[in-house]
Amino acid sequence: MTFSRRTFLRGSAQAIGAASLLGALPHATNAALAAGKERKPRVAARDIQVKDVAGLAVLSGAGCNVVALPGPDGALMIDGGLAENSAVLLKALAAATRTSRVDTLINTHWHPEQTGSNEAVGKAGGTLIAHEVSRLALTRAEQSPLFEGSYGPLPEKARPAKTTYNTGSLQFAGEPVEYRYLPAAHTNGDLFIHFPRRNVIVAGGPVAADHWPVIDYQNGGFMHGFLRSYEILSEVAHADTVIIPANGPTLTGADIAKQKDMYFELFRMFCVSFNKGYGPMDIVAERPLKAFEAQYGDPAQFLEYAYRSTQLATIPF
Ligand SMILES: [Zn+2]
Numbered sequence: 218m219t220f221s222r223r224t225f226l227r228g229s230a231q232a233i234g235a236a237s238l239l240g241a242l243p244h245a246t247n248a249a250l251a252a253g254k255e256r257k258p259r260v261a262a263r264d265i266q267v268k269d270v271a272g273l274a275v276l277s278g279a280g281c282n283v284v285a286l287p288g289p290d291g292a293l294m295i296d297g298g299l300a301e302n303s304a305v306l307l308k309a310l311a312a313a314t315r316t317s318r319v320d321t322l323i324n325t326h327w328h329p330e331q332t333g334s335n336e337a338v339g340k341a342g343g344t345l346i347a348h349e350v351s352r353l354a355l356t357r358a359e360q361s362p363l364f365e366g367s368y369g370p371l372p373e374k375a376r377p378a379k380t381t382y383n384t385g386s387l388q389f390a391g392e393p394v395e396y397r398y399l400p401a402a403h404t405n406g407d408l409f410i411h412f413p414r415r416n417v418i419v420a421g422g423p424v425a426a427d428h429w430p431v432i433d434y435q436n437g438g439f440m441h442g443f444l445r446s447y448e449i450l451s452e453v454a455h456a457d458t459v460i461i462p463a464n465g466p467t468l469t470g471a472d473i474a475k476q477k478d479m480y481f482e483l484f485r486m487f488c489v490s491f492n493k494g495y496g497p498m499d500i501v502a503e504r505p506l507k508a509f510e511a512q513y514g515d516p517a518q519f520l521e522y523a524y525r526s527t528q529l530a531t532i533p534f
C-alpha cells in the first residue's frame with residue numbers, strides 16, 4: 218500500500234479517537250483548561266528585591282526577574298514586571314542604577330509579567346525592543362491559558378518600535394549586548410539577551426528556576442521549540458555562564474545543559490505515550506518528572522501544556 222494523505226488522515230483520526238477514549242480531548246475548550254490551572258502572579262510591589270549579578274542589577278518581586286544596567290543616557294532594562302507594579306519597580310530600578318530614566322527596555326516576550334513598564338518607559342521617551350511577533354501581540358487583545366481574560370492592546374507608545382525576527386545587538390555603555398530569537402518555545406516571540414563580556418545570559422520565558430516553565434501553547438509555544446531553545450542556550454552558554462531565568466534564582470550554563478537532557482528524555486517519553494493514545498492528563502498522572510518535584514515543585518501544568526502543544530502540532534484538525 219502506498220502512503221497517501223488520505224491514509225495518513227485516517228490513521229490520525231484513529232489516534233484522536235483513541236485519545237478521546239482515554240478522556241483526553243486534544244482540542245479542549247479554554248474554559249476547561251482554565252479550571253484550576255491559573256498561574257497569575259500577584260506580587261506585592263513593595264517586596265522588590267535587588268541583587269547584583271556580575272555587575273547587573275536583578276530586581277525581583279514585580280512579576281518576573283528584571284535586569285538593569287546604568288548607562289550615560291539612562292538605564293538598560295530587560296523586562297518590566299506587571300503594570301500594577303511598574304511605578305514601584307521603576308523607583309527601585311532608579312535607585313539601583315542611580316539613573317532617573319530608562320534609555321532602552323528589551324522585552325523577552327509580550328506576557329503581562331514582562332511588558333508592564335512599557336507604557337511608562339515608552340511615554341518617557343525610552344526605546345522599546347522586542348521580537349516582531351511580541352510587538353504584534355501588543356497591538357491586539359491577546360488571550361492565553363496562563364491568565365484570565367485578555368491582555369492588550371497596549372497604547373502606541375507602549376509598543377516596541379525596534380523589533381527583530383531573529384537576532385540583534387546594541388552597544389550599551391561601551392559593551393556589546395546581543396539578543397536572539399528562541400523559536401516557538403514559551404511563546405512564538407521569545408528573545409534571550411547575552412552579555413558576552415560579563416558571561417551572563419538573560420534567558421526569558423523558557424527558563425524558570427523557582428517553578429517549572431510553562432509553554433503557552435495557544436500563542437505559538439510548543440515542545441519542539443522549547444527543546445530547541447535549550448539547545449540554543451546550551452550552544453551559546455559555557456558551563457560557568459550565569460543564566461538569569463524569567464523567575465527565581467540564577468542558574469549556570471551547566472544547569473541548562475542538564476535541564477536540556479531532562480527535557481529531551483521527557484520528550485522521548487511523550488513519543489511513546491503518543492503512540493499509546495495517551496492524553497495530557499494521562500501524562501500528568503504518570504508523574505514522569507517525579508525525581509525533580511522536590512526541587513522544582515508540581516510539574517502538572519508544565520506537563521499538560523507541553524503535551525498539549527505536541528498534540529496540537531502533530532494531529533491535524
Ligand atoms: Zn511568559
